[in-house]
Amino acid sequence: MLIEIRPEPFDPWAEVSIHPERCGVEAGSFGACSVFVGSMRDFNLGDTVHCMELEHYEGMTEKLLADHAGAVIDRYGLTELLILHRVGMIYPGDPIVLVAAWSAHRAEAFDGCRDMMEHLKSRATFWKKESLEDTAEQRWVDNR
Amino acid sequence: MLIEIRPEPFDPWAEVSIHPERCGVEAGSFGACSVFVGSMRDFNLGDTVHCMELEHYEGMTEKLLADHAGAVIDRYGLTELLILHRVGMIYPGDPIVLVAAWSAHRAEAFDGCRDMMEHLKSRATFWKKESLEDTAEQRWVDNR
Amino acid sequence: MAISVKVFASLREDLGVDRARINPSKADTARQVWQQITSREPPGNLLCAVNHQYVNLDSRVRDGDEVAFFPPVNGG
Amino acid sequence: MAISVKVFASLREDLGVDRARINPSKADTARQVWQQITSREPPGNLLCAVNHQYVNLDSRVRDGDEVAFFPPVNGG
Numbered sequence: 001m002l003i004e005i006r007p008e009p010f011d012p013w014a015e016v017s018i019h020p021e022r023c024g025v026e027a028g029s030f031g032a033c034s035v036f037v038g039s040m041r042d043f044n045l046g047d048t049v050h051c052m053e054l055e056h057y058e059g060m061t062e063k064l065l066a067d068h069a070g071a072v073i074d075r076y077g078l079t080e081l082l083i084l085h086r087v088g089m090i091y092p093g094d095p096i097v098l099v100a101a102w103s104a105h106r107a108e109a110f111d112g113c114r115d116m117m118e119h120l121k122s123r124a125t126f127w128k129k130e131s132l133e134d135t136a137e138q139r140w141v142d143n144r
Numbered sequence: 145m146l147i148e149i150r151p152e153p154f155d156p157w158a159e160v161s162i163h164p165e166r167c168g169v170e171a172g173s174f175g176a177c178s179v180f181v182g183s184m185r186d187f188n189l190g191d192t193v194h195c196m197e198l199e200h201y202e203g204m205t206e207k208l209l210a211d212h213a214g215a216v217i218d219r220y221g222l223t224e225l226l227i228l229h230r231v232g233m234i235y236p237g238d239p240i241v242l243v244a245a246w247s248a249h250r251a252e253a254f255d256g257c258r259d260m261m262e263h264l265k266s267r268a269t270f271w272k273k274e275s276l277e278d279t280a281e282q283r284w285v286d287n288r
Numbered sequence: 289m290a291i292s293v294k295v296f297a298s299l300r301e302d303l304g305v306d307r308a309r310i311n312p313s314k315a316d317t318a319r320q321v322w323q324q325i326t327s328r329e330p331p332g333n334l335l336c337a338v339n340h341q342y343v344n345l346d347s348r349v350r351d352g353d354e355v356a357f358f359p360p361v362n363g364g
Numbered sequence: 365m366a367i368s369v370k371v372f373a374s375l376r377e378d379l380g381v382d383r384a385r386i387n388p389s390k391a392d393t394a395r396q397v398w399q400q401i402t403s404r405e406p407p408g409n410l411l412c413a414v415n416h417q418y419v420n421l422d423s424r425v426r427d428g429d430e431v432a433f434f435p436p437v438n439g440g
């Protein structure tokens with residue numbers, strides 16, 4: 001299991017590609033890998049977005065993700081789980097989040113990946129502030 | 145949309161990485177990508193598997209996948225869909241299938257990817273024949 | 289013309305038939321096509337396609353059709 | 365010792381408070397910690413954590429705790 005909050009851009013597909021070997025997991029030991037990558041769109045709520053600042057609560061974010069990741073690995077019997085999340089200044093097209101789940105069979109990989117993503121979206125302590133194009137306006141995203 | 149049956153090994157993460165640009169889809173136009181990769185395990189039903197031959201019904205496979213891919217794109221409003229499937233002689237660790245779905249939001253990407261995979265597993269005309277280690281035995285997989 | 293028959297995977301090995309051509313006057317349904325290629329009963333899990341579409345064994349076949357028989361699929 | 369307070373995102377900007385230290389004798393619950401940093405009513409969607417665990421505003425706080433207030437999260 002690897003969980004990292006990254007202040008610099010990352011290549012999600014390169015990270016997934018090297019991950020099993022990096023963890024000492026042999027390619028023949030799993031049969032399924034489910035991956036989700038969330039990336040920044042250049043539009044939101046009808047506006048063109050120029051960039052976005054991603055803030056988080058250092059310490060709590062890592063704890064929340066690690067606790068739930070451990071529960072997900074146990075619940076779905078995963079072979080391996082990788083979670084990367086950007087913070088800092090982000091531009092359209094940049095990857096924001098990567099969740100990848102490896103397991104023997106596909107249902108566990110799909111369900112484990114999705115469970116982790118839903119938890120991350122609803123509980124993990126990240127906040128987004130968009131800067132709109134053509135104006136000096138900044139706005140916090142989706143603060144219900 | 146790209147659907148290919150590949151007689152040669154492929155790198156699923158490299159394929160996903162280049163796919164949007166290859167299709168003329170800009171990185172800022174989608175916010176979510178869900179990927180599933182199925183790969184060959186070195187064990188099955190308690191036996192060590194040495195290699196596997198994957199046969200398909202040329203013509204019908206492509207038609208089935210293309211028909212359902214079109215339906216999935218419409219149903220979930222996907223931006224793009226990529227499906228690759230190996231045939232021929234496959235060794236443990238080799239990727240067998242890749243399904244990748246891009247969309248504006250995560251639910252559609254997850255649901256579209258999974259729907260496509262479930263259809264592929266239950267309907268697409270592929271058959272696997274395993275060669276076991278230490279014996280000359282070959283057996284067809286899971287022919288209920 | 290003729291009806292073209294294809295058999296796949298374990299079924300191909302069991303029947304010892306890969307491809308066949310059937311005179312359309314001898315087969316009105318997929319089941320009759322089956323009976324032209326083997327004297328065996330169709331297995332309970334037999335799948336059949338006509339012109340790349342799944343059908344049941346009582347489906348009509350016509351001159352020029354491609355009829356395929358195969359066991360349950362398991363790609364992915 | 366003291367209770368350490370952190371405020372995040374839009375709430376940090378609205379209150380004009382980033383970090384604070386509160387005398388534990390003045391706050392037995394997370395709600396009383398809130399009242400020490402602002403005279404405003406807690407917003408309906410306010411979230412609170414004590415020592416990195418989500419809690420409600422009536423949870424007890426102790427000397428040395430880290431208490432955080434923030435709006436709904438939206439990562440990923």
